[in-house]
Amino acid sequence: xxxxxxxxxxxxxxxxxxPPEPGAGQVVVQIDHAGICGTDVGLFRGDPDRLAQLDLTFxxxxxxxxxxxxxxxxxxxxxxxxxxRVTGDTMLGCGHCERCLSGRHNVCADRFEIGVRGNWPGxxxxxxxxxxxxxxxxPDAVTAQLGAMVEPGANALxxxxxxxxxxxxxxxxxxxxxxGLLSALFARAEGAExxxxxxxxxxxxxxxxxxxxxxxxxxxxxxxxxxxxIDATNAAAMPRFAVDVVExxxxxxxxxISGEPSLIDTRVVGGKDVTVVGILAGSPAxxxxxxxxxxxxxxxxxxxxxxxALDEVADALSGARPMKSAGAPKVLVDLAR
Numbered sequence: 001x002x003x004x005x006x007x008x009x010x011x012x013x014x015x016x017x018x019p020p021e022p023g024a025g026q027v028v029v030q031i032d033h034a035g036i037c038g039t040d041v042g043l044f045r046g047d048p049d050r051l052a053q054l055d056l057t058f059x060x061x062x063x064x065x066x067x068x069x070x071x072x073x074x075x076x077x078x079x080x081x082x083x084x085r086v087t088g089d090t091m092l093g094c095g096h097c098e099r100c101l102s103g104r105h106n107v108c109a110d111r112f113e114i115g116v117r118g119n120w121p122g123x124x125x126x127x128x129x130x131x132x133x134x135x136x137x138x139p140d141a142v143t144a145q146l147g148a149m150v151e152p153g154a155n156a157l158x159x160x161x162x163x164x165x166x167x168x169x170x171x172x173x174x175x176x177x178x179x180g181l182l183s184a185l186f187a188r189a190e191g192a193e194x195x196x197x198x199x200x201x202x203x204x205x206x207x208x209x210x211x212x213x214x215x216x217x218x219x220x221x222x223x224x225x226x227x228x229x230i231d232a233t234n235a236a237a238m239p240r241f242a243v244d245v246v247e248x249x250x251x252x253x254x255x256x257i258s259g260e261p262s263l264i265d266t267r268v269v270g271g272k273d274v275t276v277v278g279i280l281a282g283s284p285a286x287x288x289x290x291x292x293x294x295x296x297x298x299x300x301x302x303x304x305x306x307x308x309a310l311d312e313v314a315d316a317l318s319g320a321r322p323m324k325s326a327g328a329p330k331v332l333v334d335l336a337r
Contacts, residue, residue, distance in 0.1 A: 003125030005315045006060035009046025012314050020121070020129035027081055027132050029088075031335045033148040033303075033307075034123040035065030036316055036323070038177060039116060044317040057245040062124030062317075064090040064115040067138060072145030077132045085142075087150045087290070089134040090114045091281045094105065103334025106281040107306040113281075115184030124313055126335055129258075141294040145307070148332050151184075152288040154282020155255055156182035159185050159323050160190065161285070162253040162277040163228035171228040174242060176203035176215075178303055178329045179255055180232035185298045197221055202327035210302060228248065236262045239276075250271040255279040264283070303330045309337035 001019045004011040024029050032057025040062045042050060053056070067087040073079055092112040100108050102312075113120020114130070121129065125260045138147050156179050156290035165171045173180050187194045188211055195214040196207040204215040214222070229242040229252045236258040243264050246252050252274060270278060282289065292298040305325035308316060315321040316331050323331050 001045060001126040002310060003061060004063075004310055005122070006046070006058065006062060010044060010318060012044060012317065014311050014313075017125070019127050020078070022072050024075040025077060026074040027070045027077055027130055027135065028068075028072040029086060029128045029130055030071045031066055031068040031123050031128055032124060032144040033067055034063045034333045034335065035148045035300055036063075036150065036313065036331045036333065037065060039064070041317055043116070050079065054113075055057065056117070056119055060124065061119070062115045062119035063124035064113065065148055065151040066123035066128065067150070068128065068335075070135070071127070072160050073211055081132060081135065084251055085137045085147070087138055087147045087286070088114070088130050088150060089117065089135060089283050089286060091283050092120065092131055092134055093113045095133070105283070106283040107178055120181060124310065124333060136290060138290065139294045140274070142157070143302060145301060145332060146293045149330070150289050150293070151282060151299070152178050152330075153182050153186070153188055153293065153300060154285040155179055155279060156282075157285040157289050157292070158256045158282050159183050159230045159232065159253040159279050161184045162251070162279060163230050164251040164275075165190050165192045165228045169193070169227040171195070171230065172197060172226040172230060172245065174234035174238050175231045175256060176200055176207060176335040177232060177328070180209060180230075180327065181210065181303050182285070182298075182300055183230045183232055183255070184209060185300065186292070187228075187230075188212065188270070189292065190299050195224075195328040200327060201302045202326070203329070204327070206302065206327035228253075230255065232256045234258050238262070240264050243268050243272075243274055243276065243279055245273070248274070251277065253277050253279055300330075303328050305329065305331055307332045307334050309333070310335060
């Protein structure tokens with residue numbers, strides 16, 4: 001089968017590789033669409049500290065946002081899964097530790113992450129091996145492109161929940177990337193007054209077109225009561241900014257990851273009685289995200305900048321072709337092209 005392989009830092013191409021064979025409790029999914037995100041870009045560039053942290057070695061098989069159809073089932077898997085349209089959890093816990101048994105498999109110390117950790121092959125390929133326990137069936141209303149947006153949507157929904165966003169509250173989302181704009185959409189769906197802070201004029205205009213109450217640069221941001229703040233940036237200074245501007249007694253969700261340590265003044269956190277929550281993966285919110293897309297309550301399609309073929313992935317990851325178009329941040333890969 002065809003798969004995109006990263007063979008060394010900033011070097012990758014489509015190659016022929018052996019197709020996966022399902023073991024006990026596993027299925028093979030024929031990939032329809034897969035998404036490219038900032039994590040993929042960072043891994044493509046090959047930062048050695050990041051690779052070591054994630055237990056990765058070259059060649060890398062990227063891709064953790066995906067949907068497709070089950071075409072093979074391994075021993076012990078209900079044959080009814082074959083033919084179903086699915087997406088799946090990125091986080092694959094060991095299944096037997098205390099964290100996994102208590103529903104916290106996303107922080108299992110021995111977890112794999114599809115296309116991200118432990119060299120579990122990713123979805124930038126024609127076929128993907130997945131444990132059946134990670135699968136989620138997609139209803140007909142969730143198209144292939146929507147299915148590839150479930151994983152980032154689940155991260156956004158978890159962030160909105162962690163920040164305590166609710167009807168009548170005022171939320172500030174930091175960042176106009178995919179997770180930031182999806183967080184704004186989910187916060188609006190909760191009935192909150194939503195504002196977005198960013199730097200890219202086109203992305204801020206896109207945010208306005210999505211119905212947010214305000215889209216601002218940091219210099220323009222009005223002095224309002226922010227009941228909830230979601231940091232979806234990769235800027236080291238933004239977590240502290242979030243804590244500084246949130247209303248006393250409010251909540252801050254941190255879903256962005258910077259390339260260097262972010263410093264927060266705990267005197268401010270304690271003095272304002274602020275709750276700060278970190279987000280790792282959308283695992284607990286996958287089904288709710290599918291339901292929101294199926295009902296039309298949240299529509300992520302305006303965030304898609306373009307859909308490319310597998311042989312265009314290297315140009316997208318390297319920056320030879322820009323990821324954004326008219327402010328839209330998400331690139332999808334159509335594996336049928």
